[in-house]
Amino acid sequence: MSRGRPLAHRAVWLGIAGVVTLLVVLQVVPATGLVNPDFLPPTTEILAALVERVQTPEFWTALGDTLVTWITGLAISVVAGVVLGVVIGMVPFLRAATASTIEFLRPVPSVALIPIAVLLWGTGMQATLLLVVYASFWQVLVQVLAGVQDVDPVASDTARSYRFSVLARVRTLVWPTALPYVMTGLRLGAAVALILTVTGEMLIGTPGIGKLLAVARESGAVPSMYALVVVTGLLGVAVNLLARALEHRALFWHPSVRGEVL
Amino acid sequence: MSVVRSVLYAVGLPLLLLAAWWVATADSQSPFNPPLSEILATFGPTWFSGDTFADTRFVQDILPSLGRLLVGYSVALVVGIGLGVLIGAVRPLREFAEPVLEFFRAIPPPVMVPVLMLFLGVGTSMRVFVIATGALWPILLNTVEGVRGLDPVLKDTARAFRLGRWGRFRRLMLPGASPQIVTGARQALSIAIILMVISEMFAAKDGLGFSVVQFQRSFAIPEMWSGVIMLGLLGVLLSFVFRIATGAVLAWYHGYLQAQRGGA
Amino acid sequence: MNAMLEVRGLRKVYAGRGDPVEAIEELSFEVGDGELVCVVGPSGAGKTTLLRCLAGLLPATSGDVVLAGTPVTGPPQGMAVVLQEYGRSLFPWMTVEQNVALPLSEKGVPRAERARLVGEALEAVGLADVGRSYPWQLSGGMQQRVAIARAAAYEPQVLLMDEPFAAVDAQTRFELEDLVRALWQRLGVTVVFVTHDIDEAIYLGERVLVLSARPTVLLEDVRVDLGAERDQLDTRGAPEFARLRTHVYEVVQQAKQGVRSLADARLTHAG
Numbered sequence: 001m002s003r004g005r006p007l008a009h010r011a012v013w014l015g016i017a018g019v020v021t022l023l024v025v026l027q028v029v030p031a032t033g034l035v036n037p038d039f040l041p042p043t044t045e046i047l048a049a050l051v052e053r054v055q056t057p058e059f060w061t062a063l064g065d066t067l068v069t070w071i072t073g074l075a076i077s078v079v080a081g082v083v084l085g086v087v088i089g090m091v092p093f094l095r096a097a098t099a100s101t102i103e104f105l106r107p108v109p110s111v112a113l114i115p116i117a118v119l120l121w122g123t124g125m126q127a128t129l130l131l132v133v134y135a136s137f138w139q140v141l142v143q144v145l146a147g148v149q150d151v152d153p154v155a156s157d158t159a160r161s162y163r164f165s166v167l168a169r170v171r172t173l174v175w176p177t178a179l180p181y182v183m184t185g186l187r188l189g190a191a192v193a194l195i196l197t198v199t200g201e202m203l204i205g206t207p208g209i210g211k212l213l214a215v216a217r218e219s220g221a222v223p224s225m226y227a228l229v230v231v232t233g234l235l236g237v238a239v240n241l242l243a244r245a246l247e248h249r250a251l252f253w254h255p256s257v258r259g260e261v262l
Numbered sequence: 263m264s265v266v267r268s269v270l271y272a273v274g275l276p277l278l279l280l281a282a283w284w285v286a287t288a289d290s291q292s293p294f295n296p297p298l299s300e301i302l303a304t305f306g307p308t309w310f311s312g313d314t315f316a317d318t319r320f321v322q323d324i325l326p327s328l329g330r331l332l333v334g335y336s337v338a339l340v341v342g343i344g345l346g347v348l349i350g351a352v353r354p355l356r357e358f359a360e361p362v363l364e365f366f367r368a369i370p371p372p373v374m375v376p377v378l379m380l381f382l383g384v385g386t387s388m389r390v391f392v393i394a395t396g397a398l399w400p401i402l403l404n405t406v407e408g409v410r411g412l413d414p415v416l417k418d419t420a421r422a423f424r425l426g427r428w429g430r431f432r433r434l435m436l437p438g439a440s441p442q443i444v445t446g447a448r449q450a451l452s453i454a455i456i457l458m459v460i461s462e463m464f465a466a467k468d469g470l471g472f473s474v475v476q477f478q479r480s481f482a483i484p485e486m487w488s489g490v491i492m493l494g495l496l497g498v499l500l501s502f503v504f505r506i507a508t509g510a511v512l513a514w515y516h517g518y519l520q521a522q523r524g525g526a
Numbered sequence: 527m528n529a530m531l532e533v534r535g536l537r538k539v540y541a542g543r544g545d546p547v548e549a550i551e552e553l554s555f556e557v558g559d560g561e562l563v564c565v566v567g568p569s570g571a572g573k574t575t576l577l578r579c580l581a582g583l584l585p586a587t588s589g590d591v592v593l594a595g596t597p598v599t600g601p602p603q604g605m606a607v608v609l610q611e612y613g614r615s616l617f618p619w620m621t622v623e624q625n626v627a628l629p630l631s632e633k634g635v636p637r638a639e640r641a642r643l644v645g646e647a648l649e650a651v652g653l654a655d656v657g658r659s660y661p662w663q664l665s666g667g668m669q670q671r672v673a674i675a676r677a678a679a680y681e682p683q684v685l686l687m688d689e690p691f692a693a694v695d696a697q698t699r700f701e702l703e704d705l706v707r708a709l710w711q712r713l714g715v716t717v718v719f720v721t722h723d724i725d726e727a728i729y730l731g732e733r734v735l736v737l738s739a740r741p742t743v744l745l746e747d748v749r750v751d752l753g754a755e756r757d758q759l760d761t762r763g764a765p766e767f768a769r770l771r772t773h774v775y776e777v778v779q780q781a782k783q784g785v786r787s788l789a790d791a792r793l794t795h796a797g
């Protein structure tokens with residue numbers, strides 16, 4: 001048990017050292033005049049701006065808006081992706097008939113939809129939601145399809161020969177096999193959804209952290225802008241950690257930790 | 263017979279969807295939702311008309327956008343793979359850098375657009391830089407992961423046969439991490455395309471993203487739709503090229519995976 | 527006979543994480559030029575540790591490994607290894623030919639010469655026709671042949687083999703044993719062959735080194751007089767083979783029970 005501890009400790013300390021080094025470099029570099037401090041304020045100034053921000057109610061409202069848009073978009077994508085993925089995956093005809101359409105629609109960049117979203121909903125949350133759902137839906141769907149395809153054919157035949165109902169097959173066979181893939185899709189989708197949430201807020205003007213950032217830029221509040229970038233980064237780290245924790249929790253029984261579908 | 267059938271499967275649904283769009287919008291009076299026939303009729307003139315070919319939007323806007331994408335993405339590939347192999351191979355360095363890299367990866371790349379605009383203005387260099395820095399992280403972190411996960415037996419073998427630094431890089435780490443590198447490169451490509459469009463939507467005076475937003479703001483709706491379709495087509499084309507380019511690189515891997523599954 | 531490989535006072539302690547583990551207490555032996563020596567011992571006897579120290583993959587805590595007069599500090603020139611995990615020691619992204627050619631091109635062997643060596647090596651292990659296949663398309667036994675071909679093409683002075691046949695089936699194992707004997711005779715290479723299989727050690731070796739349990743010392747250096755030509759049926763049926771087998775088996779059994787010198791071993795069968 002105690003084996004490996006010193007090395008794990010070393011990793012933690014080295015990691016902390018890495019973060020500290022970054023902070024120090026960012027503090028010192030503007031002071032040396034290597035870069036214009038107007039463009040890159042020292043760490044302390046950014047932190048001060050951050051502290052100032054988090055004391056305002058508008059920051060928390062914006063953070064709440066961002067989280068609501070993110071989670072709503074992600075939830076829609078996951079539900080739609082799982083349902084459609086299971087249905088399409090289990091019916092060979094549907095799989096064959098939709099393959100080309102999925103392959104075609106998936107790489108369409110979601111930001112291409114920005115003008116349409118703006119025309120339809122102006123700066124409302126739905127406009128950003130459209131981007132979020134479009135971007136993360138495909139991540140989930142593709143993973144679910146791969147998961148359903150991974151069902152052991154022997155087990156599938158067995159279930160058929162015992163005349164399992166469709167629902168029973170989904171519950172006992174398809175879902176457990178596809179779960180690891182669903183989790184991978186959730187992790188990838190969650191990250192993409194956050195990117196598009198902030199993007200939509202910045203470009204369309206939907207309320208949220210992204211909009212605060214756009215406002216800070218327009219008003220030339222550079223330290224504040226950096227502070228908000230840091231906030232989005234921390235948000236991203238939180239999303240990644242959460243998604244990974246969920247993935248591990250859901251798969252603790254699973255023999256292999258799966259990679260992404262290639 | 264089966265060829266006919268697979269062609270039918272491939273084009274059936276897309277044709278059906280297009281037909282539905284066509285019919286549904288045929289008599290559309292909504293300014294936001296023009297008939298598909300009108301959008302398609304605008305497509306050619308919007309992108310491919312001009313006094314000379316060099317004056318067309320295709321040459322003036324699309325090609326420069328693609329050029330910036332290509333340069334930024336290539337920089338991200340070279341830097342990401344190079345640094346990724348280094349960090350992945352040197353354990354203390356990896357432990358030192360990992361939390362910082364995880365943080366940078368987690369920053370939604372579009373928020374770096376306003377930051378980089380401070381330093382680089384709104385010109386070409388800013389847009390290339392945005393693409394490069396945004397696309398870097400997935401490539402870098404996946405490469406680190408790939409190199410870290412190399413089989414120790416392979417590493418021992420390479421050492422025992424006295425492969426030099428360059429030999430280990432080229433014969434062991436690069437191919438060994440290639441499945442993860444490709445995964446990262448694919449994520450990076452979609453991020454790069456997003457950034458190409460966004461960097462132009464945000465603040466620029468030319469480029470594909472700029473044109474599309476301009477159409478929207480001036481309520482040139484059929485032109486705007488044709489721009490959306492153009493962006494979609496480019497995304498599809500680029501992912502197709504990507505798949506062709508990486509197919510050969512990963513041919514061994516798919517066979518290897520299959521052999522592992524069959525054998526296990 | 528000149529010593530090709532000398533091991534003097536080798537000691538290996540794994541330190542770092544938690545309590546230090548003493549894998550090898552003290553080992554000294556020599557392997558003559560062109561000799562084929564097998565190393566056996568109970569499982570966990572530090573056999574793999576010893577081999578990795580010989581190969582320069584693992585630094586010794588103290589003592590020396592000397593190859594042809596030069597101390598080994600890293601993987602030395604003129605040494606090739608064949609590891610137990612054949613499936614993992616071949617590069618899956620390279621064809622069989624490329625795998626065999628890899629160490630040669632790193633060594634700077636010109637292209638034409640390389641092609642000739644690769645062809646000969648694959649021919650010698652009976653795989654001339656699968657050069658363009660990938661290793662994972664081959665059976666386990668064939669993969670280990672590729673690893674042997676790679677080592678042979680390298681033209682080493684010393685060939686180290688770490689339980690190379692532990693994971694192949696019995697039929698294949700006999701074939702591969704004969705292949706190793708044949709290659710050894712043809713190339714005149716010095717071979718150190720680590721195995722946990724006593725029969726295999728006696729069948730293959732000119733000498734068998736019997737190791738104790740951890741922390742490892744050398745229990746006995748057994749000379750094997752079974753002639754130069756060996757045969758799976760005749761050699762294994764010979765009375766001398768049976769005698770050696772009984773003897774080594776008893777020593778290994780004693781080693782398992784913690785006996786650390788031959789003088790302490792209680793051997794019930796007359797040797």
